[in-house]
Amino acid sequence: MKRVVKEAMGDCSTVEEFRFLVRCQECSGIWHSTPIRFSKAGAEPEPEGMRTIFRTLYEREREAAREMAAAEAAEIFNYCPVCGRLVCDRCFLICEDLDLCIACANKLRVRGRIVAGETSDAREPPAGADGKITTEGDGTI
């Protein structure tokens, strides 16, 4: 699961911090990982040798941040076994036999319970209510 998420994950890291995003392939909601600050953010790498060291450090920290973001995203995103898409908790149903995304469940006429619906009985939780999924932005990386 984490591997699937990792492959689908976009990188929106800056020179200062590492951040990743995953887009739900059903509702297009974009989830951003918790930003992780680069340990040398703001530092002026002088001389040339330091710059190389910073760059290497940056790459290493970005990889670690990517791992963490993937673990974080794996809690929120689900892989639909039928259509093979990655969808958020709001678009994924726990069904009796096989858990499916909303689109597949509708198509196959399977009834289930929405994953994200467990904790609240609100009819239609607004996007971003939990501060994690937003539909803003075009997701360009």
Ligand SMILES: [Zn+2]
């Ligand atoms: Zn969704």
Ligand SMILES: [Zn+2]
């Ligand atoms: Zn599906």
